[in-house]
Amino acid sequence: MAVNPRIDVSTSLATNGTDLTPEELAELAAAISSDILFTTDIGLPGERVPDATWELPGGRASGSAAVYYAHGRTHLEKPFLFADGFNYGPSDLPALFNHFNAPYESGRPGFFDQLQDRGYDIVLIGFDERHTRIQHNADVAVRAIRRAIDERHGDEPLTVGGVSMGGIITRYALARLESEQVDHQTATYLSWDSPHNGAWIPLILQQMAYFFEKLAPAKPGQPSQADLIRSDAAQQLLWAWVPDATYSGDVATASELRTDFVRELADLGDFPRRPRLLGVANGSGDGTGRPLPAGEIAFDWQALVASATARFQPDRGTDQRIGGMHAGLSLRRSTTTEVPALDGVPGGTLDSFGKVADAIKAKISEDYRSGAFVPAVSAAAVVYDPIAWDIDPNLNLRDLLDQSPDRFHLHEVAFDTENTEHSAVSGVLAEWLLDRLS
Incomplete structure (x- = not known):
């Protein structure tokens, strides 16, 4: 029996974690960008005035x-x-x-x-x-x-x-x-x-957008990190989509x-x-795609009270690790089943891994910043x-x-x-x- 592409999230308590104090929350929020993620810069301001x-x-x-x-x-x-x-x-x-x-x-x-x-x-x-x-x-x-x-x-x-x-x-x-x-x-x-x-934004990065926007809320009236991912257009365009950081289930049909x-x-x-x-x-x-090794770590960020690990999407398989994140006591790990390794396939690229790494000030290799966004x-x-x-x-x-x-x-x-x-x-x-x- 064929298995639909899916994601599974396990939630547990971090072994050495403690509940975050208000001061730690404020310090963490100050270190994380609240800007909306996955936007594209189409060009510099234009000088040509339309007729x-x-x-x-x-x-x-x-x-x-x-x-x-x-x-x-x-x-x-x-x-x-x-x-x-x-x-x-x-x-x-x-x-x-x-x-x-x-x-x-x-x-x-x-x-x-x-x-x-x-x-x-x-x-x-x-x-x-x-x-x-x-x-x-x-x-x-x-x-x-x-x-x-x-x-x-x-x-x-x-x-x-x-x-x-x-x-x-x-x-x-x-x-x-x-x-x-x-x-x-x-x-x-x-x-x-x-x-x-359909387009592709790595599932682990979508989850991180939801996860970190709660730690670094946007200013009143401003869009938050995950607003583009949760938008109607994203739900219609993305081949695989998740509605939040803890969702487990099918990803190709997650949105009606x-x-x-x-x-x-x-x-x-x-x-x-x-x-x-x-x-x-x-x-x-x-x-010919980009040399992004399926299943390997793209970036691994460690802070005193939080952490985040993102892997390039593994190539199908069952319960394949794609990364996880934690803040205080909360620890989440994610796996996927029958999801193809789309990060490195031929296609128009987007610096998705780079954008998320920059938002949390994680170190990332220049070669690992971009993956396929619109597969060829x-x-x-x-x-x-x-x-x-x-x-x-x-x-x-x-x-x-x-x-x-x-x-x-x-x-x-x-x-x-x-x-x-x-x-x-x-x-x-x-x-x-x-x-x-x-």
Whole structure:
């Protein structure tokens, strides 16, 4: 009988522990960062002022769009709609523009500048709450698509997509419009390192976010360490998720928000049918991951009244140790069963281990800071069960694409030459897209 991927937590009393005094609690809280964990810095503050700004208010979610007309143009003619991705709080669209327009090669214009040179008008779609449900922010994307159609001069078809979760939001929006028999007038859909089959944040690090936020509470009105992990968007995007630091049970179905969203997408046909479907992955496509030894300790932090140990995810097996944490008398140890070793697989990376280590001032090797966040098999939208994950995440996807293109939902996919940071703009990915969009 198959066993579902799961986590188990044992709680006991530390052998040499004592209850924390108020003074010890205060000292511990002062030593731990209360900043929200696992956010991504998409770019530096942007200096390019948009030519127009669209407010996109609504009932379930609100947002806005920043419009940058093609060079030499003062109106919308060839819309390129690109949605912001997974993070906490409101979008920073000038920073998003700056990120995708930063020169990836000396003496060469940025990706967006080259699109504008080719006549594309760039419409960046942002959200007031990036961490809310995908279906709700898809309402914002639908409003942006309708506005682009209404304001467009001529009948040039739309290009619609996004980075990270933005690619999932626009995928859902286009599929929903088709189900409602609405003409979205989109010829090309594209996703940039979007987790089509789910993203990965190590389970032990998720637990630590919950554990340490109680020791170092956020200031009133500010988000706490685990607010991004517990958000609706995280529950929908992460293949494996835990609701708190003591949860024991299945991890791929821990949240009904994810199972419901996967089922809803399937009911809509999974992907829009009318556009050409393009995707790029920040992960390597040749099956080469990062050298993170499964089951080994990533960092081990010891303080007078607290400790934390994080291991890289072991490769499946039963009751595999992933780490633990303690404060005062409370000691927790965690194991997983049938969870694949996703930290070192090919994929767009996130410095998840580094972020948690920095929050508690733990020493960590530079080589151990980052692991896979969006596995390449997910960004490439390989056809497999997004709940069961019945696939080898170390597949050579370049060979698979050549031999069995029908194993992909996307019509065309490009991979980076190595595993680069999630959403990073490399010459390989930018040039491939510019070639396809030309």
